[in-house]
Amino acid sequence: MIDCLIIGHNDGDFDAIVKTLHSMGTDHPDYRDLNLNFIEYNNKAYRALDILDYFYYQNNNDAYRSFHNADLLWNVIMYLGTYLSRRGFSFDYINLFQFEKDKLREKLEHNNYLTIAITTTIYTTVEPIQEVISFIKKINNTANIIVGGPFIAKQVETIDISNLKLLFGYIGADYYILSREGEQALADLLYALKKTVTISNIKNISYKKGKDYIITKMENEINSLEDNMIDYTLFSKKDIGETINIRTSKGCPYSCSYCGFPLRAGKYKCLDVDYIIKELDQIEKIGTVRNIFFMDDSINVPKVRFKELMLAMIKKDYSFKWNCFFRCDSSDAELIKLMKEANCEGVFLGLESANEQVLKNMNKTSRKSDFLKAIPVFKKAGLAVFVSTFTGFPGETYKTFQETIDLLRETEPDFYRPQLWFCDPVTPIWNQREKYGLKGSNFSWKHSTMNVKEACDLNEEAFLTVDKTVWVPDPGYNFTSIYYMKQRGMSIGKQKKFLKAFNDVVREKIIYPYKKSISPNLLESLKRASQYNRQDQVNIGSLETVSKIKYEKKQNLITKFESSKFNF
Incomplete structure (x- = not known):
């Protein structure tokens, strides 16, 4: 036994999830948030990697190996x-x-x-x-x-x-x-x-x-990181494959008001560099791993430990590449240079907002200036930059939102994804409900400066009008997808082309919700971008249609917000 x-x-079953949310109403925030991140083709809902998988293997003799996160x-x-x-x-x-x-x-x-x-x-x-x-x-x-x-x-x-x-x-x-x-x-x-x-x-x-x-009796259980390192020899090389996620810490050293994790996870603890190197040595010996994702929310905290880790990894000269979450307020140009030398491919930056007051409301230690300094240095070093933001946090207005969009336009990170703020009752902001006039929870909330439907409008504006930085349609494609697809042979440039083609189809769906089928030129562009190993990679005929869509929708949103009581 x-x-x-x-x-x-x-x-x-993603298609079933879409149908369930659709039954709640197309104006429901849960559906509107999801609606920006999938397309409908042949009466079925597809996420980005789902449709890439579908089109990639059309007229393709490659042995089937599905694309999924x-x-x-x-x-x-x-x-x-x-x-x-x-x-x-x-x-x-x-x-x-x-x-x-x-x-x-x-x-x-x-x-x-x-x-x-x-x-x-x-x-x-x-x-x-x-x-x-x-x-x-x-x-x-x-x-x-x-x-x-x-x-x-x-x-x-x-x-x-x-x-x-x-x-x-x-x-x-x-x-x-x-x-x-x-x-x-x-x-x-x-x-x-x-x-x-x-x-x-x-x-x-x-x-x-x-x-x-x-x-039974509840008692806080604590398991030592050092005593519970993974033994990779218990698992076959085939099962381990090319990608491994690892964690080098527990808890979080910060206390952001939108996040309940530090309250639940307890005191921040991180492994000494020697333990991390022992694990990386184990992974190197497996022989199949090409990519590592450090799952820690704050891998570069404390900065001294992270710099020590970078130097040790450079000395080891591992064959794999890696990516991570990164805190811009615990960074400098030298550290970013070391990351590049240690085979880092890219970073996830939690900007959340570029407005100083909203950042204070979030109890964030990082500031707009930290990102303005760090993003250009990452780009100069050749590291891919993914920026995540929140839309609708207490204190958010149309103008504060525009500050965030302006920062994206100024710094031009490779990828971004604005998250509709989820009002979680287990987070510290919940205890400040009276201060911000906050009512409701989850995706059904309003507060003194915005409600969730207006936040949905803002996300739609970002989706339709931000050009150079590519929207990542999560769920279905996320930060780790970028490096997974890179090791499947799809360059960052080809991924951007694919995501733009996918997003063009979503834009058409948003503007013309009663249109029954995808425009032929947009569909052909998506097919070709999905078949990224083809020689004839071109994006045909989508620009005129999408530019018109962006212009029309943007004007409608600006008119709405200029007359809104929330335009402070």
């Missing part, structure tokens, strides 16, 4: 598998549920599993979890199903016990791991189930008893 089968990510072995599987193995438990895994259903079916039919652990790293709804559980129960009704991870932990933190129990019943698992760091709770539960001893004394779990769910 195998002690634990770990289930990785379930990407879900999850084309790597998930870090949570390697981490949990290593953790359990070191404690004497056997494990197996399915990396991607959506792509490996046949493989999972075969495992369930031919292997005997004590438990099946379902991870929830980036889920925001219960549907992907329920789909996995339903699939498992149709084939195997003896294994104990355990669900844990960030999604479950957030529910524990935000809803009352009676509703939490109802949710657990609705999801349908046998056991739940309740804490954000639940590795020890999982190991304790496996031991109890394996030895058939009582589980009531195990901390941070919930289990079904009759029609009720019992919630």
